[in-house]
Amino acid sequence: MEQDLSKVTPLVYExxxxxxxxxxxxxxxxxxxxxxxxxxxxxxxKCGQCGKVFVPPRKTxxxxxxxxxxxxxxxxxxxVVTFTVVSRKLAALGSRNPPVIFALIKPDGADTxxxxxxxxxxxxxxxxxLAVKPxxxxxxxxxITDISHFEPV
Amino acid sequence: xxxIAIIGIGMxxxxxxxxxxxxxxxxxxxxxxxxxxxxxxxxxxxxxxTTSNDFWDGRTISCMxxxxxxxxxxxxxxxxxxxxTFGAFYGMARILSGSYGTxxxxxxxxxxESISSLITNAAFDPIYERALGPDMISxxxxxxxxxMERHGISSRQTALVSVKNHxxxxxxxxAQLPLDISVDDVLNSEMIADPLRKLxxxxxxxxxxAIILANEEKAKKLCQKPVWVKGAAFTSxxxxxxxxxxxxxxxxxxxxxxxxxxxxxxxxARQVDIAEVYDAxxxxxxxxxxxxxxxxxxxxxxxLEKGRFNxxxxxxxxxxxxxxxxxxxxAAGLYRxxxxxxxxxxxxxxxxxxxxKIAVAQGLxxxxxxxxxxxxxxxxx
Numbered sequence: 001m002e003q004d005l006s007k008v009t010p011l012v013y014e015x016x017x018x019x020x021x022x023x024x025x026x027x028x029x030x031x032x033x034x035x036x037x038x039x040x041x042x043x044x045x046k047c048g049q050c051g052k053v054f055v056p057p058r059k060t061x062x063x064x065x066x067x068x069x070x071x072x073x074x075x076x077x078x079x080v081v082t083f084t085v086v087s088r089k090l091a092a093l094g095s096r097n098p099p100v101i102f103a104l105i106k107p108d109g110a111d112t113x114x115x116x117x118x119x120x121x122x123x124x125x126x127x128x129x130l131a132v133k134p135x136x137x138x139x140x141x142x143x144i145t146d147i148s149h150f151e152p153v
Numbered sequence: 154x155x156x157i158a159i160i161g162i163g164m165x166x167x168x169x170x171x172x173x174x175x176x177x178x179x180x181x182x183x184x185x186x187x188x189x190x191x192x193x194x195x196x197x198x199x200x201x202x203t204t205s206n207d208f209w210d211g212r213t214i215s216c217m218x219x220x221x222x223x224x225x226x227x228x229x230x231x232x233x234x235x236x237x238t239f240g241a242f243y244g245m246a247r248i249l250s251g252s253y254g255t256x257x258x259x260x261x262x263x264x265x266e267s268i269s270s271l272i273t274n275a276a277f278d279p280i281y282e283r284a285l286g287p288d289m290i291s292x293x294x295x296x297x298x299x300x301m302e303r304h305g306i307s308s309r310q311t312a313l314v315s316v317k318n319h320x321x322x323x324x325x326x327x328a329q330l331p332l333d334i335s336v337d338d339v340l341n342s343e344m345i346a347d348p349l350r351k352l353x354x355x356x357x358x359x360x361x362x363a364i365i366l367a368n369e370e371k372a373k374k375l376c377q378k379p380v381w382v383k384g385a386a387f388t389s390x391x392x393x394x395x396x397x398x399x400x401x402x403x404x405x406x407x408x409x410x411x412x413x414x415x416x417x418x419x420x421x422a423r424q425v426d427i428a429e430v431y432d433a434x435x436x437x438x439x440x441x442x443x444x445x446x447x448x449x450x451x452x453x454x455x456x457l458e459k460g461r462f463n464x465x466x467x468x469x470x471x472x473x474x475x476x477x478x479x480x481x482x483x484a485a486g487l488y489r490x491x492x493x494x495x496x497x498x499x500x501x502x503x504x505x506x507x508x509x510k511i512a513v514a515q516g517l518x519x520x521x522x523x524x525x526x527x528x529x530x531x532x533x534x
Contacts (some may be wrong), residue, residue, distance in 0.1 A: 090288055091268045105395075
């Protein structure tokens, strides 16, 4: 049944699924956020078997499939592995306005990179290999945004 | 692996916004098209796999929206949450189990009905990443940069993929965006997330596709022109983007290796006639061709420039127009399989690769291609 809809004002059913979630961070992530709050450091886990250092930290080593055995505190200073400058106001940005610079940052001492945002730098100045350090907020709440952003060393 | 065939395919045109169809309407048309193509009735379908994603649909147990339209009453129906290639893989596994002779596999989305950026943002870890605001585009933009810097690929080179695929779409009545564009058009389009410009990105789309799989006995009994599954495999990479080397499509390479081994393909660069790959973004076509072993790492751009992947070239890639010309997520991988089937049957019209015998279809799941599913299809058993 075909209809010409060009002259019709559609009746659109607007809906939204607003389901709240309360996630427990778990012991590993809790330790990560406590270390930011108390020590202004990034807590990483090291696998006793392969020696790999993971940030964000993991309870288990995903490669060896064993418990990660050791905590290591990193300063968080590291290098930009890759990045993007978002120019369009994508909905996921929420209250942030373009340009927003996402980066994968490999902290010195870690074998993985972590996702965060670069600040205090003009977008054109960002490059792979840029040395950056984390900037922590005054009043940490136990959230990834307790790291406000990473900026050039 | 025992012989499995694709005996029917059904597609509906990919559109920006299907105002006249809900999910069930889309499934009804696609399933009936596949049944007609196979020359069978819904009674010959022994079990059903639907592919859908609850978050995209805005409905939990999202397969139920298309259940009746897919003939699932009194049948075993299950849902795969992921790309259509994964749905088809499960559908095939059910036949290989010996429990069923035929499986109908469908896949649907209506990207128009919600906000893709918010949905893909939800794929990111809620404790460590989501609140920062990343989504599929920013995640893939980081991969694009990593890949292009690793191999010295320019935006002019990735733009060629967009030019080729939108141009191919002119010959595909199912494509959403047939366009006559130039490299400069791509480079002048709006920058979304550096280095991805608007014409480097697939659009938001609505679509639905269905395929019917059968074991050899049923294929012989029911089908005139079966297309054979020579190999199929899927492999995952790490979840956190920072755990991965984003420039290295290792999970795709692992899946391709397994699929080729099943198919007895030892030199894909020479033995594959045609490919439909997951070009959600222009750079991805190049990366995935390398992961598929059709080119050496970093070399796909050069081969593209030489015309190898054009219609009429040695190995046409995305002769259908690919996802750049219309990207209904979830259904996307089934469209890739269906387009390969058309080629292998000699039904691809203006973009037909003459004498195509071996085709590769690829689908992926997760941000920046975390997991990949590779299908090797053959015109002959």
